[in-house]
Amino acid sequence: MKTQLGSTLLFLTLSISSMAQTKFKPEDTEFYSPKPPVVTVYNQVPSDAIVLFDGTTLDHWVSRQNPTQPAEWTLENNTLTVKPKTGDIQTKQTFEDFQLHLEWKSPAVIKGEGQGRGNSGIFLQGRYEIQILDNDNNPTYVNGQAGSLYKQRPPLVEVRASEDRWHRYDIIYKAPRFNKDGMLISKGTFTLLHNGVVVQNNTVIEGTTEYIGLPKMQAHGAGPIILQDHGDLVHFRNIWIRPL
Template sequence: MLKQTLIISMLGMAGICQAQTKFQPQDTEFYSPVPPVVKTFANKAPSDAIILFDGKDLGEWVSEKDGKSPAAWTISNGMLTVKPQTGGIRTKRDFEDFQLHLEWRSPEVIKGEGQGRGNSGVFLQGKYEVQVLDNDDNKTYVNGQAGSLYKQSAPLVEVRKPENGWHSYDIIYSAPRFNENGRLIKRGMVTVLHNGVLVQNNTELQGTTEYIGMPKMVAHGRGPIALQDHGDLVSFRNIWIRELK
């Protein structure tokens, strides 16, 4: 039986090889559509990126409280810093699938512990939080530390801050999709690199970020990027986004 199986297998492979010989190299080559050109530069956003914060102004942002008032956070030395008690800020524009880059730094003077230490967050479409937190020797629940999808998915590894204190997040986001009746037909997916280290790998969103209780599946369309005011002097810089189609 084994001998027969081996013979059949060899004959099958011979048939495949014979079929392959009928192809020419050009039979598996195609020349259109041609991908668009994106230029890259050292320490700058790609040429097709939308610059959300370049260190100069908050023209792309508004207050999260009403979605209209000017963003009240502080700009100094090319960085944007939370102004406690003014509330979060959000982009004027709404997005769906995207690549987002931003850099963040914990307060220079670290106070508190756990969730009360260098806390902020990046909200994707205003609903799904990638946590910002001072991780250094700061014990907290693992699905609430930096690099987590808050209260949903802990990071694959804990990434500590570089010598200059600035962290980077590169987030690849595929938005959930809902049909005309509000029924979920495709879950959202998030990949996060923290200082170039993979911490979320095509992680499925379970629903909206909730502080108390389970995630909720709420039908929605395009939405903003939002940054959280948690009362700590967290700073941000070099924020840009590329829409994915």
């Protein structure tokens, strides 16, 4: 055993010594293909993005309750507004990993307090909610405020709206992965920039964002983006997504 161990150590020593003496050229560690695709940005939208809402049509959206029916929310002045009691809306397409951009604004007339004030949400893959909530001096539980992963992770900081009252969310999302038997291989993660400020940094998603009870981790594949009808007149604009 000692002889075998000594031989192994000698081999490793000689290998490291040989590597140290190797003469590398700059081009030995350079490669030229495959080249990354070229992406240009026009009006702040990447050329490879799928524009989910540009202010003119709801063609990419359907009713969550009945996906065979069109989305019933209000489209006016290039803005999409929740139409209370019509239900959530979701994208026709489904996604896994992606970069998502979305802008939202609280209702013009603010009513209520806490969770009853300017409430909506974005569900990633139809399961994991990033909270939308009026946050202008509106105390509530911190893992339910704007920028939180609902009932799981509060934002790192609380970001207020700019003078025009619009908020911007930029989300980089990596979906959870499951094997063929439905067993979890890796949990989902996301990073959220709120008005350009990092408020979630590679946050781990523990499972579904339940109103009551603990998260549930259920095997699934690609899923839609869902916007929530929570009964408040929350506005949306400039929604686009880049599958990664």
